[in-house]
Amino acid sequence: MSETTRGAKGGLIALAVGTCVFVLVAWFVHTYERVERTVTLPPVGEAAWNPLYVLKQALKADGVRVESRPRFNLPVSALGPRDTLVLLDDPRYLDAARAQALLDWVARGGHLVVRTPPGARLSQHEAMPVLDALGLQVKDPGACEPFQVEGDERHVEFCRARRFVFAEVEPELSWGNLRDGYVYARLTHGQGHVDVLADVDFLGNGTRARGDRPASGGLHDIPHRVLARQILAPNYGQGTMHLVYAVQMPSLWRTVLARGWPVWVPLLVALLGWLWARAQRFGPPLPAPQPARRSLLEHVRASGEHLYRYGKGPLLYAAARKAFLMRLRRRDPVAAALSGEPQVDALARRFGLPAARLRRALQVPTQRERREFADRISLLMHMRNRL
Template sequence: MTRGKGIAIGLVAATAIGLLIAWAVYAFERKTVDIPLPPKGEAVYNPLYALKIALVNDRQRVHSRPYLFDDKHPLQAGDTVLMLADPARLSRRESDALRAHVARGGHLVVQPPVALLDDDADVPLLEGFGVGKHAFIDDVCMQMTAKRDVPEGADPMEALQGIFERGLLCDDRFALYEDAEPTIEWGDKEGYAFARFRHGAGTIDVVATLDPARNAGLRRDYNAALVRQLLQPNWGRGTFHLVYASQMPPLWRLMAEYAWQALLALALAVAAWLWMRMQRFGPRLPAPPEARRSLLEHVQATGDHLYRYGRAHLLHAALRAHVLAKLRRKDAVAAALEGDVQAEVLAKRTGLPAADIADALRSPRPFDAKDFRYRIARLIALGRHT
């Protein structure tokens, strides 16, 4: 019975495990999940890193850098320069060098000047093309039409929706003046999103925003198609120079244009702090130091020690010397007298009884606490009325 019971329990357990495995195989499905990881390496600081990798995969020569000109990679005829920086930040020398490169057959892709600049601001790079300042538009997208592949045997209604619209460049536009003569332009009533100009043997593309070429924007297929069209003129001819941070203007220029408000406020704060901390003009003699608690406690402890060990006469003598010194400053004659004569003079001066004054000026009896307190009290009263 014991052996049969064990076999039965084993069969039940094996059956339960088999059912559990069958349920797991039936209920669970293995799937591949892509988890986006944070960027690392060059992708952290280069916003055009994805475009660089895409061009390399298309077998194009590409060089990405944070500055405009590089002696190791000079601009050649047929090269394309895509620059994220504001063209208004370039100097006259840099702008002339880029225009000369375009005239030799190069291709340049830039954004218009930002909206913070004045309408009359000088932008040497785009001078003579009639490009106005950058403008920000909220939620007004340019539309492009694309075809979506429909599998065979799909629903007829889905096949009719094979033509669909996608929104592009929803937040950026720029203006073109009446004298502008672009070879290609793309815009709506809010402004222009793209314009291509002929300059010498090359072309200059002005795009309302180059966000589609950044790492995040290039993930969308329609942004990738737009960027591919922007790079078409010199595709396969030269090197693509991706400039994600051009040379900054001098620090003094940035501070003069944008930081003068903060500098003015900081200067006022520093001046107020200096005025608060500077030494005031006052009396020639410094103010006497304020009484400190530790010093008072030390003096009190010293007096208690002298009184406890039978030296109360020293405390009385010190207070009497202080009162006589104060009297000497006010009445030197009365301070020079002694005995009952001095007591009579001081009684007339202060209005106190002569006997009390005489008792106050005499030393107390040893080990007589009541007499000590009496004479000290009379000395204090004499000092107040002196």
């Protein structure tokens, strides 16, 4: 194949590839349609953990000095005489000294916004220093309260919220009745005011807009904005607005258990697997070892049985006869000095035994005399013990 033919073939291949690419690009441009889509991202930063973030930004936009913090760690002496303090969380976490200091600050012109304890169950003797000092008694949760704003649709508030009643206290403003309990009251305390609410969820951030669904809940609703403006009215724009969205932070261990399980569960499984791999393997249970025997008689008896079983009976007899003769020499030297029949006669008279039996006992038994073996040794031991 010549160089010209090769060049023409390569050009045709390049032209075909270019044509395919052009057709694909033209088809994509002709069929592609540019569409704008709004994606709601999850809140980040302070908006992710501060439930009063929307209220904070709204107050700043209105020119109000505002500060927010997760817990009430600010000294009461640092609060100004025309400041407002909003406590979003359970007021039971304030002790008696802290509660009295807050009420003293309110008496100097401050404004305190506090709620009743949340939850379905409440102990009858549980201390609530702030509410007790104001003369309020907490009741069980009740039904919803209607709240109608002119030009807006029907709305209800404080559903399943814990209500309260007054004990020798005359409120400046109140919402509710004595039979069912009150959901809101404004009490005058010295030169300041205390607003008590059954719930403060209307001050929260609410839900963000998603797709075609607009933002709702919290300060996104018109009735909630109207109610919030009325609650914050006494010192509005006169001092600093302090927003405390959690009087007590959750414990570290509870947070780790509730939110850190994707980390600690695999680590726990890995630890258990490592312990199982490193653990000692045990076989079947063995019987308990026999306790050590310390009886000398048992050892002597076992040794004698062993010697007798293996044909060493004459050694046992020789030891018994030697022990008898040694004691005889110490106790009766005259009889021990004799031998033969005179010795047999002397021993027969001393022990009162037949001479024939004594004669056999002093003779070494043979292997065939197994039956008389035990009788001879028994007789020698008997005479030894009588000496």
